[in-house]
Amino acid sequence: MPFLLLLCALSLSLYAALSDELIAQAHAKKLSETRYWHLLMHTPHQISEVDDPAFFLSPVGKENLSSELDATIRRFSNDINRSNESVFCRFPARRAWIEKELNISFGEGECSEYEALVTKMDPQKVTLVFPSAHINSPASMFGHTFLRIDSSMESKLMSYAINYAAHTDDTNGLLFAYKGLFGGYYGYYSMLPYYEKLKEYRDSESRDVWEYDLNLTRDEVMAMVRHIWELQRMNSWYYFFDENCSYHMLWLAEIARPSVRLRDHFFYHVIPPETVRAFEEEGLVTTKHFRPSKRTKLLAYERALSPQGIHAVRSLGEGNIDTNQTLTDVQDRRYALEAAAELVEYNFIEGKISKELYAQRYHALLSERAALGEGKTLPIPDKSNPDTAHHSARIQITQGWYEKRSPLLIEWRPAFHDLSEDDAGHLLGAQIEFLDTVIGLDRDKVSLEKLTVLSLASIAPVSHFFKPFSWRMKSGWDREYGDDRLSFVTRVGAGAAVGNEQLFGYFLSEPEVRLGFNPDIGLGFSAGGGINWGNRMKSYVESGHIFYLDGVDRSRIILSHLWQWNRSSAVTFSYEASYQLHREDRVKLGANLYF
Amino acid sequence: MKKVLISIAALAALSTAGFATVNNQTGCGLGSQIIHDDSSAVMLALQATTNGTLGNQTFGVTSGTSGCRKARFVMNERAAEFVASNMDQLSREIAIGQGESVSTLAELLNVQDKAEFAHALQANYNAIYTSEKADMATVLDNVSTIAG
Numbered sequence: 139m140p141f142l143l144l145l146c147a148l149s150l151s152l153y154a155a156l157s158d159e160l161i162a163q164a165h166a167k168k169l170s171e172t173r174y175w176h177l178l179m180h181t182p183h184q185i186s187e188v189d190d191p192a193f194f195l196s197p198v199g200k201e202n203l204s205s206e207l208d209a210t211i212r213r214f215s216n217d218i219n220r221s222n223e224s225v226f227c228r229f230p231a232r233r234a235w236i237e238k239e240l241n242i243s244f245g246e247g248e249c250s251e252y253e254a255l256v257t258k259m260d261p262q263k264v265t266l267v268f269p270s271a272h273i274n275s276p277a278s279m280f281g282h283t284f285l286r287i288d289s290s291m292e293s294k295l296m297s298y299a300i301n302y303a304a305h306t307d308d309t310n311g312l313l314f315a316y317k318g319l320f321g322g323y324y325g326y327y328s329m330l331p332y333y334e335k336l337k338e339y340r341d342s343e344s345r346d347v348w349e350y351d352l353n354l355t356r357d358e359v360m361a362m363v364r365h366i367w368e369l370q371r372m373n374s375w376y377y378f379f380d381e382n383c384s385y386h387m388l389w390l391a392e393i394a395r396p397s398v399r400l401r402d403h404f405f406y407h408v409i410p411p412e413t414v415r416a417f418e419e420e421g422l423v424t425t426k427h428f429r430p431s432k433r434t435k436l437l438a439y440e441r442a443l444s445p446q447g448i449h450a451v452r453s454l455g456e457g458n459i460d461t462n463q464t465l466t467d468v469q470d471r472r473y474a475l476e477a478a479a480e481l482v483e484y485n486f487i488e489g490k491i492s493k494e495l496y497a498q499r500y501h502a503l504l505s506e507r508a509a510l511g512e513g514k515t516l517p518i519p520d521k522s523n524p525d526t527a528h529h530s531a532r533i534q535i536t537q538g539w540y541e542k543r544s545p546l547l548i549e550w551r552p553a554f555h556d557l558s559e560d561d562a563g564h565l566l567g568a569q570i571e572f573l574d575t576v577i578g579l580d581r582d583k584v585s586l587e588k589l590t591v592l593s594l595a596s597i598a599p600v601s602h603f604f605k606p607f608s609w610r611m612k613s614g615w616d617r618e619y620g621d622d623r624l625s626f627v628t629r630v631g632a633g634a635a636v637g638n639e640q641l642f643g644y645f646l647s648e649p650e651v652r653l654g655f656n657p658d659i660g661l662g663f664s665a666g667g668g669i670n671w672g673n674r675m676k677s678y679v680e681s682g683h684i685f686y687l688d689g690v691d692r693s694r695i696i697l698s699h700l701w702q703w704n705r706s707s708a709v710t711f712s713y714e715a716s717y718q719l720h721r722e723d724r725v726k727l728g729a730n731l732y733f
Numbered sequence: 734m735k736k737v738l739i740s741i742a743a744l745a746a747l748s749t750a751g752f753a754t755v756n757n758q759t760g761c762g763l764g765s766q767i768i769h770d771d772s773s774a775v776m777l778a779l780q781a782t783t784n785g786t787l788g789n790q791t792f793g794v795t796s797g798t799s800g801c802r803k804a805r806f807v808m809n810e811r812a813a814e815f816v817a818s819n820m821d822q823l824s825r826e827i828a829i830g831q832g833e834s835v836s837t838l839a840e841l842l843n844v845q846d847k848a849e850f851a852h853a854l855q856a857n858y859n860a861i862y863t864s865e866k867a868d869m870a871t872v873l874d875n876v877s878t879i880a881g
Contacts, residue, residue, distance in 0.1 A: 292840055293833065293841075295834065296815065296837060331818070333818060333822075333834075333837075337818075476828075476829055479828070483821060500821065500824075501862060504825060507828040507829065508827065508828040508858030512855065513830075
């Protein structure tokens with residue numbers, strides 16, 4: 139017995155000696171100061187962004203990377219337990235890196251869960267995936283990004299999607315916005331088969347999906363997978379503007395290839411489409427693919443069908459008519475049945491028809507479609523890639539010529555896009571503006587011309603199959619009202635729009651509340667439209683009339699033209715005339731700089 | 734608690750071990766989990782991935798799935814999992830005679846001639862989807878019979 143005790147003590151001290159020696163080596167090589175250790179610890183500066191205590195092996199690990207490295211080496215060397223829940227199995231990326239740097243091996247473990255994951259995932263390549271905005275949903279207007287780990291299978295549907303998202307059960311939009319901005323949600327990484335993500339974004343939410351294949355090597359992909367495993371159960375506070383879904387994908391890519399510096403492309407906010415460009419600028423993107431959303435596909439059917447075909451789709455969707463009677467062209471019949479099946483599914487997703495009715499109609503339509511044999515593949519027109527869009531932050535410098543003064547206007551807008559701007563890479567009719575601030579300089583006088591708290595618009599054209607309503611809202615200070623005086627206005631409007639990517643028009647009814655020098659309540663009506671001329675030229679017009687309670691109505695027309703020179707710059711011109719007791723003209727000419 | 738559930742769910746979605754223990758008897762595993770058990774951990778994990786913005790109706794899309802009976806000719810669990818989760822998409826592509834889901838199924842079943850496979854499935858649509866209530870096991874059975 140004493141002998142056994144002695145043996146134990148000896149082996150323990152042997153372990154201890156080994157770990158002390160390794161720690162000394164790590165100190166000598168200053169490993170805890172290297173970039174890779176900072177990447178593994180998600181530490182951009184002094185403190186790790188991971189908020190889960192389980193991620194740290196040292197009690198001060200979140201703030202002290204050196205202590206964390208020591209603790210990690212000690213646990214890898216000393217821990218007897220090497221089963222699934224052990225430190226040995228939970229941190230394969232740390233282990234692989236330390237083994238390489240110190241040129242040692244910590245030996246084998248029994249990490250069956252991790253190995254089962256790697257076997258099933260069969261990691262070969264990585265693709266960056268960007269689901270764009272969802273029409274009529276401001277919360278999705280920035281889009282989303284996640285990574286897809288591709289296997290050696292030809293089919294990409296079986297690949298795994300690596301996603302980071304806030305976890306919340308809150309359905310209150312305001313609460314969501316508040317907590318999203320200032321913290322209050324935990325974000326988690328998750329893994330799901332890619333087909334599940336497509337069902338979610340492409341089908342349920344009708345968002346176009348863009349894929350960017352990355353040139354990461356298999357070893358680099360493995361480094362990423364090892365680290366994903368480490369993060370799987372960890373939470374971090376989620377922040378809508380900086381520590382969001384896209385931001386976390388940047389870390390993963392840097393873990394895979396530490397020589398890229400994706401995070402350095404951003405300094406105060408990370409907007410999903412901007413991350414795509416960062417990947418491109420770092421030379422990571424090889425090929426691009428587009429997956430049309432359910433809505434885009436149905437719009438393509440509208441284009442491909444004859445008027446009788448469109449009529450047939452609507453009847454078929456309601457469970458009526460036999461296409462043999464109305465459609466003579468067999469291809470038209472095929473398209474009509476396919477579109478009707480899509481439409482029935484869409485209506486089911488939207489909650490417009492019951493599950494039983496859906497299953498019954500869907501089956502009947504597809505059965506009839508199958509009988510018609512193979513036909514043409516539906517042509518789906520190309521859409522401009524989100525990576526062609528203008529950058530999201532804007533500085534605008536404009537010379538204004540007004541009725542009574544000629545101010546030089548300097549604007550800063552952190553995000554993101556308005557209706558008069560070039561639509562390339564953006565969802566048509568989606569506007570989101572945040573903290574748009576304009577300062578006027580006029581003969582040594584400095585004035586606040588405009589400060590938009592938030593301005594949103596969703597101009598969603600109606601079509602044969604879709605009847606969305608269009609809406610917009612704006613809240614902030616401006617000088618649009620009588621004689622250039624500042625007032626605070628909140629306006630909410632709803633209406634309808636028609637058109638497509640080239641040409642669109644809308645009509646809105648907009649109640650307005652104005653506070654300031656002359657508080658008033660009004661009801662306005664606006665009609666507007668835009669033309670995308672091609673070559674990134676856009677014209678925009680809007681006219682409106684507001685009936686105020688005090689009886690002094692106001693009319694206004696604005697015409698603007700913009701030429702998007704490239705993603706970073708544009709030239710803009712606008713003319714505005716308003717009439718309220720007297721007429722007032724304003725002309726502006728200037729340049730937009732995007733970054 | 735949610736955190737734990739999500740971890741479990743993520744694991745279940747990934748590892749064959751998790752998959753087998755979740756639904757060992759039926760062989761339709763993840764697919765049936767998602768569809769039948771709305772309160773399951775997988776549901777929570779899916780919710781956690783929706784970027785927290787809107788309630789989504791992912792599950793509605795797979796309404797066609799109802800069964801969990803073990804298919805006679807199931808070649809592998811991944812095919813069963815895939816078919817169970819993609820019933821509606823797959824039936825539409827089979828009816829049209831082409832598509833990514835059909836190609837994926839062909840690959841999962843080790844079918845060499847994918848075009849011929851898609852053609853055969855389309856020609857036999859009514860034999861595969863005998864009614865709107867056809868379940869995963871039946872569909873996979875019928876597909877195996879036709880392709881085999």
